[in-house]
Amino acid sequence: MRVWGPEVARDYDVSSAEVFAPEVLAPAVEFLARRAGGGPALELAVGTGRVALPLSARGVPVSGIELSEHMAARLREKPGADAVPVTIGDMAGATAPGCGGFRLVYLVYNTITNLLTQDAQVACFRNAARHLAPGGEFVVEVFVPPLRSLPPGESARPFHVGEHRVGVDTFDVVHQRLVSHHYAVREGRGSVFRSEHRWAWPAELDLMARLAGLEPAGRWAGWDGSPFTAESTSHVSAWRLPQR
Template sequence: MADGVWNEQVARGYDEASADMYAPEVLDPAVDFLERRTAPGTDRAAALEFAVGTGRVALALSARGVRTAGIESSEPMARELGGKPGGGDVPVTVGDMTTARAPGTYGLVYLVYNAITCLLSQDDQVACFRNAARHLAPGGRFVIEVFVPELRRLPPGETARPFHIGTGHLGFDTYDVANQRVVSHHYTIADGQCTTFLSPHRYVWPAELDLMARLAGLELAERWADWHEAPFTSSSRSHVSVWRKPPR
């Protein structure tokens, strides 16, 4: 895990920096997708979000009547969630999503917005799958939303690619291809000052995630290009994948 990244300062400004992710056209399809996979009307109608953060998705899912909980390694992020309207309805276990245990079992465990890549080793990513499987009831589902590595856009010899250039923000990624690492650099200019935020990630391929799922006793059930369930193709820039824990 990228320890020290999600500190008090980042937590306070996280929602403002991610305001576009709260737009209904972005958030609602994700919540719709997840709600349909919580097995409503059964004893598996509960959801657990790994890396729940400030609760963007969990609070929206809880507001629809889905019993929702979270695991979060950053205490400042968890506090931000708890202070929001409805935050008391989403219990959060503070701990690493590779090992922390939330009370109970769930029909759905999910991990969104590229959060699997915040685990910086293959071993930790495998452990995350195993922890998800431990929390799932038989027949339950594990959902991940994550980008597809765009190495085809990285010319030979280059290690940096911009992903956003605006009047108040510059963002670029630097790649360490040999170790499947990428660091996202954010430079924000406001009130005559520039603030920086660096976020390290381990990118991971869909096929590698499928093998991690098999090691955890899960099987691939669905793969889409986005929350709208567009077909996943060789040109898709992200994917939403669903693995299923076999029934007893």
């Protein structure tokens, strides 16, 4: 895949170091372990295993779906990877072994926005639903579109300014699209990486879940379970497949 190619996979853990920090990762793993309730879990877009590996180490049987062979290869290099089988394919349509029997399907770190059309995002919800056992849950972590922070007439907003990396989002409000621009300097060399995203408001995600046959199971401002409010910049939302 063009975006998640070998160079991005090689540097992913370093460039995303802030979400590997224990104070960020541990609450996510704890939350997901509780929602799994000891049953099997499936991570869509499992990447290099940031969440799947520690969740597996907690005793939760974890499988993954991942589009990028390069990202999956990085996962396979890590301790504990043998316990996390990965199916290569699109999270909007690929089928993992055990389909229909998962207690938890989850999608973290804004990855639902990597699907660039509403149809693809709806398909992802449907794919998650068909992997769930009755009573199982689909959990998504995603940002709230920060449009209120854009001054009138402007379409760019920095999201990270550091010593070695600067990140800027540019917004296409009409089409619910943004492009994240990452500029980094490492060992005296500069690099540029861009990724496209389609955002969706919480209410739109709720409708996607309903179309997939899921019902609301909770929404929080973060993995710590804090209340979701009008000022929240992100949310963790759960939808449940009803018991038949």
